[in-house]
Amino acid sequence: MLALSGIRKTFHTGTVNEVRALRGVDLTIEPGSFVIVLGMNGSGKSTLLNAVAGSFYVDEGSIELAGHDVTKWPEHKRARLIGRVFQNPFSGTAPTMSIAENFALACRRGQSRGLGWALAPNLMQPLRERIATLKMGLEDRLDNAIGSLSGGQRQALTLLMATWLKPELLLLDEHTAALDPKSADQVIQLSDEVIQRDKLTTLMVTHSMQQAVSLGDRIIMMHRGQVLHDIRGAEKKRLRPEDLLDRFDEVRRRELLDESAAAILNELYI
Numbered sequence: 001m002l003a004l005s006g007i008r009k010t011f012h013t014g015t016v017n018e019v020r021a022l023r024g025v026d027l028t029i030e031p032g033s034f035v036i037v038l039g040m041n042g043s044g045k046s047t048l049l050n051a052v053a054g055s056f057y058v059d060e061g062s063i064e065l066a067g068h069d070v071t072k073w074p075e076h077k078r079a080r081l082i083g084r085v086f087q088n089p090f091s092g093t094a095p096t097m098s099i100a101e102n103f104a105l106a107c108r109r110g111q112s113r114g115l116g117w118a119l120a121p122n123l124m125q126p127l128r129e130r131i132a133t134l135k136m137g138l139e140d141r142l143d144n145a146i147g148s149l150s151g152g153q154r155q156a157l158t159l160l161m162a163t164w165l166k167p168e169l170l171l172l173d174e175h176t177a178a179l180d181p182k183s184a185d186q187v188i189q190l191s192d193e194v195i196q197r198d199k200l201t202t203l204m205v206t207h208s209m210q211q212a213v214s215l216g217d218r219i220i221m222m223h224r225g226q227v228l229h230d231i232r233g234a235e236k237k238r239l240r241p242e243d244l245l246d247r248f249d250e251v252r253r254r255e256l257l258d259e260s261a262a263a264i265l266n267e268l269y270i
């Protein structure tokens with residue numbers, strides 16, 4: 001289970017560039033739940049995932065994962081529990097190393113690196129079989145540098161690596177946004193299969209309404225660093241993309257109202 005309690009994060013505190021990116025997030029995610037994270041640009045989606053992964057320490061609040069209070073754990077220690085795939089296919093893999101070597105690294109996530117780069121021989125066959133299920137012909141290219149592959153192939157492999165050790169939590173941050181539509185569909189389908197098969201607790205950021213309604217069992221919509229909507233159960237099942245668009249319209253109206261209120265206040269005090 002993932003439990004966030006009163007999470008706050010401000011960047012550039014006390015300067016003109018101050019951004020209150022997370023303003024008190026309380027969120028509990030049950031084991032095996034697949035949660036879609038939606039929200040407008042700058043609403044705090046990536047910051048939420050980064051806070052959980054330990055890319056920085058939060059200013060306030062606590063983060064509990066799989067029974068551990070990880071609030072003060074450094075990122076590399078949290079990596080033992082967390083698998084992650086980023087938007088950029090070039091993140092998360094070592095481009096000059098082979099597919100097999102990258103998997104060897106993934107198998108040692110969060111452990112010391114003094115063990116060499118080679119994949120244990122007994123893992124080679126299961127790896128080949130697993131990669132063959134991608135139907136991308138990569139099972140015969142385990143010695144190829146991962147940097148020589150297409151974005152879609154890399155993201156598919158990165159996903160397999162991130163989930164190879166069945167993490168307590170999988171974080172997907174717009175992981176298909178940089179791919180062509182066909183590759184994006186393939187990687188989304190693969191993600192769904194892996195998540196369902198291994199019952200992985202997952203947080204997936206997307207801007208796609210279609211993905212939001214067709215995937216997962218819960219949607220949280222972020223707005224100005226807080227969770228504005230939390231949709232699950234029967235409501236999530238019957239949700240249509242138009243319903244989500246209505247919610248986004250509501251958010252835009254709020255923004256406009258906030259902006260006009262700020263403008264009126266400015267006029268009053270100038």
Ligand SMILES: Nc1ncnc2c1ncn2[C@@H]1O[C@H](COP(=O)(O)OP(=O)(O)OP(=O)(O)O)[C@@H](O)[C@H]1O
Nearest residue numbers: 011012019021039040041042043044045046047048
């Ligand atoms: N490392 C950082 N330093 C300074 N500001 C940051 C940092 N990370 C995020 N922010 C700011 O925090 C706010 C929330 O950003 P975040 O990336 O979480 O939004 P998002 O909802 O993921 O947006 P998008 O959909 O555009 O990716 C933004 O104003 C952003 O500029």
